[in-house]
Amino acid sequence: MKNIYEIAEKLYELDQQYNRLSWSQYTTGYDFGTSEAYNKILGELSSKENFEIVEKEYNKSSTDPAEKRKAEILYNWFQPYHLSKEANELSLQIQKLTTQLSQILNTHRSKIDGVEISSVDIGQILSTDDHREMRKKAYFARAQVNKPLVDGGFCELVKLRKEYAEKRGFHDFVEMRLKDDGLSPDIFNGWKKQVHKALPAMEDVRQKAAEKYINDSRIMPWDESYISSKIAPSLNTKVDMLSYYSIIKNIFMKFGIDISKFNITYDVFSRANKSEWGYNFQISTGKDTRILANVKNLYKEYNVLMHETGHAVHSYLLDPKEIILNYGVSGIISEGIANLFGGLIYEEIFYKDFFGKKDCVKNEFAEIKKYSKINALRAIDTILFDQELYRNEINSLQDINELAFKNQKDVLYEEPFGDEYPWGYRIHHTECPIYLHNYFMGDVTCEMLKKVFCDSNSCTTIMDKPIEFSKFLIDNVINPSGLYKYPELFKKISGEDFSLKYILKDNF
Numbered sequence: 001m002k003n004i005y006e007i008a009e010k011l012y013e014l015d016q017q018y019n020r021l022s023w024s025q026y027t028t029g030y031d032f033g034t035s036e037a038y039n040k041i042l043g044e045l046s047s048k049e050n051f052e053i054v055e056k057e058y059n060k061s062s063t064d065p066a067e068k069r070k071a072e073i074l075y076n077w078f079q080p081y082h083l084s085k086e087a088n089e090l091s092l093q094i095q096k097l098t099t100q101l102s103q104i105l106n107t108h109r110s111k112i113d114g115v116e117i118s119s120v121d122i123g124q125i126l127s128t129d130d131h132r133e134m135r136k137k138a139y140f141a142r143a144q145v146n147k148p149l150v151d152g153g154f155c156e157l158v159k160l161r162k163e164y165a166e167k168r169g170f171h172d173f174v175e176m177r178l179k180d181d182g183l184s185p186d187i188f189n190g191w192k193k194q195v196h197k198a199l200p201a202m203e204d205v206r207q208k209a210a211e212k213y214i215n216d217s218r219i220m221p222w223d224e225s226y227i228s229s230k231i232a233p234s235l236n237t238k239v240d241m242l243s244y245y246s247i248i249k250n251i252f253m254k255f256g257i258d259i260s261k262f263n264i265t266y267d268v269f270s271r272a273n274k275s276e277w278g279y280n281f282q283i284s285t286g287k288d289t290r291i292l293a294n295v296k297n298l299y300k301e302y303n304v305l306m307h308e309t310g311h312a313v314h315s316y317l318l319d320p321k322e323i324i325l326n327y328g329v330s331g332i333i334s335e336g337i338a339n340l341f342g343g344l345i346y347e348e349i350f351y352k353d354f355f356g357k358k359d360c361v362k363n364e365f366a367e368i369k370k371y372s373k374i375n376a377l378r379a380i381d382t383i384l385f386d387q388e389l390y391r392n393e394i395n396s397l398q399d400i401n402e403l404a405f406k407n408q409k410d411v412l413y414e415e416p417f418g419d420e421y422p423w424g425y426r427i428h429h430t431e432c433p434i435y436l437h438n439y440f441m442g443d444v445t446c447e448m449l450k451k452v453f454c455d456s457n458s459c460t461t462i463m464d465k466p467i468e469f470s471k472f473l474i475d476n477v478i479n480p481s482g483l484y485k486y487p488e489l490f491k492k493i494s495g496e497d498f499s500l501k502y503i504l505k506d507n508f
Contacts, residue, residue, distance in 0.1 A: 001067055003053045004074055007044070008323045014041045016284050023281045023290050029107045029273025031099060038095045045081040046088055054078050069483050070324040076180070077327070080168055087167040094160050097153050101430045104152050106275040110141040117141065119276035119425070120296045127225040127300070128236050132214065139222035142422035149424045150397040158394050161433065165390075173390040177434035181331060182485030187498065188437075192384070194500055195377050195411055205374050220417055232368035234361050235300040239354065244268065244295070247302070248309050251350050252341075255470040259309065262316045265290040268305065277427050278304040280311035280338075286320030299354060303342045306350075310341030317478050325482030331435060333481045333489065336442030337473070340449075349463050376503050379440045381411040386429065386436045441486075447502035448494050449477065 018037040025031050044050060058075035062068045081088055109116045117138075125138040161173045170176040175185050210219045213230040229236050245266065252259050268291070270276065281290040289312040295301040314337045318326050344350045346365040348357065355361040385407045392403055397420075404421035408414050428435050450462055453472050462469040476493055490498045 001057065001070070004057050004071065005324075007050050007053060008074060008327075011041065011044050012323050014044060016288075019281050019283045023283070023292070025099075025102070026106060026275040026279060026281075026292055027267050029103070031103060034099050035096050039092070042081065042088065042092065045078055048082070051078050051082050066325070066483060069328065073324050073328040073482075083168060087164060090160060090164040090167060094157065094164060097157050097160065098430065101149055101152050101154060101157065102427070104148050105145060105424070105427055105430060107273050108145045108148060109272075110144045112137050112141050118270045118294070120270050120294050120301075123225070124296065124298065126222060127229045127298075129226070132222070135222040135226060136220070139422065140418065140420065142425040143420045146397055146400070146420060146422070146424040149430065150400070154424070154430065155394050155396065155399075157430070158389055162390055174387045174434055182328075183487070187487070188384075188387075191380050191500070192411055194504070195380050196413075198377050198504070199413060202374055202377065205371065209371070221422075228368060228371070229300075231371055232364040234351070234355060234364050235298070235368070237299040237354065238297050239299050239302075241268070241295050241297055241301070244302070244305055247353065248305060250353070251306070251344060252309070252313065254349055254466050256467045257313055257317075257470060259313060262312065263288050264309070264312045264316075266293070267291065268293040268295050270294045270296070275427070278308050280308045280315070282311070282315045284320075285315055285318050285323075285326050289315045299351075300345070302345045302350075306344055307338045307342030310338035313341070314338070314478060317474055318482075319479075322482060328482040328485075330481065330486035330489070331438040332441045332445060332486050333477060334442075335438040336445040336449075337477070339439065339442050340446045343446075347463055349466065373503065376440070376443065377500075378412065379436075381408055382426075383437045383440060384411055385423070386434060389429065390433070441498070444498070444500060444502050445490065447505075448490070449473070451502065452493055 014037065018034065018041060021032055021034045021037050025034055054071070054074045055078075058071040060071070062071070081091070109118065110122065111117060112122075119142075122138045122141055126135050129135050129138070165171075165173040165176040168176055170179070178185050178187075206219050207217055209227050209231070210216045210223070213227050214223055216223075219227060249259050265288075267274075274294075275292060276294050278293045279291070281292070283290060291305075291308040291312055293304050293308055295305060311334060314334060318329070320326075346369055348362065351361060351365065385404055388403055388407050389400070392399075394400055394403070400423060401419070401421045404423055405416040408416070408421075423429060426436075449472075453462055453469055454460060457465055457468060457472075459465055477489070480492075481489060484492060487498055
């Protein structure tokens, strides 16, 4: 195994440099050489000598599960770059065009009535403005980046990805991406039917909320955040974000995790040319992780800070010596852990430092958690749209908008809400396609983990025993997460195959 360790270490060094440059691009809006850094990674991956060493190790009949898994991870990483010269050239074109489109996304700023506005301010309008027309303006302002992306080559990017999947011998790009992540496309079978079965109960709850808070029978997309804020108005409490680090540090200490011992860099306030999304850049596992976020002054914005810090903590709890296994950690596990910590803003263990132990806040957050869980299946609409982009002919912005509304009608039985669908502002479609399922499946995984932990520790919530839960998470999820593909890890912990029942239970 010595030779493949050396190969992995070389790739890891190049990957660190690529991530540093990506951090600079996303925080400044300037590209200081990401394509050149990617080319160096590609050079190592396309090396015939390297592949022969990896392939030889992969074909060995090892009896050590860890060694076998490491060889599998590296082989699956290298193999696509040894199919054809054309496939490698396509990979370069895809990376170059992706970087160009990311530049458009990172530097774009929407406008309302001709005035430039940040994504943070759009979010605050959507959650706090009592004027429905203003919320509608803010919602559609997000669609303003659609055309620049299409003009910049988004449709071409989709075609290149489709072509690349064909060169690799897959039925389509979706199948390729899922199998690269250790998932079968069959895992989504029946999801649409599950949504349809749940729709009557879901719509009953939504209609009652619409009648109560907006004097209408239907919740429109620009009403979603507003209604959530009406259910839990404490979410929009103004807070001093300058003290964010001490707040976050204190909550992780409740779980026995001291983030002050970790080298975590935070860049959390909006500015020109900085990406308006939230990210965690894992520069070097256990040594250097960086958080990009955009917050202003509302309590609810702690959700993204806690989510991204969850990613950072996950990175520091992995064994930095296990370079290869760390590459095998599923995005579902990563997003699930991040979502788990992000969701702590609704728990007394977190909010009592802001609101004390007020029953009204406790009731608000209990109600919004219940409401959010009932609406959780709506995420399947955007997850399947993410996939349908690669299963349909896309040649124009109109094609994308029509596909988005068709998918919405197929999944949620909802009619189009306008002429244009705000899709482009979600950077996933540009940067990491066929990824949105990771958040939803991560939430399902968290529900499973909570149940397994509480059943085995005789408690009703993980908040009863946060230190013990942290140990459970490290021992049962984080430590072995690279050793198993996601479906195997899920079954190892739960004793059964992945199922949506953990979201559906007690709701429908």
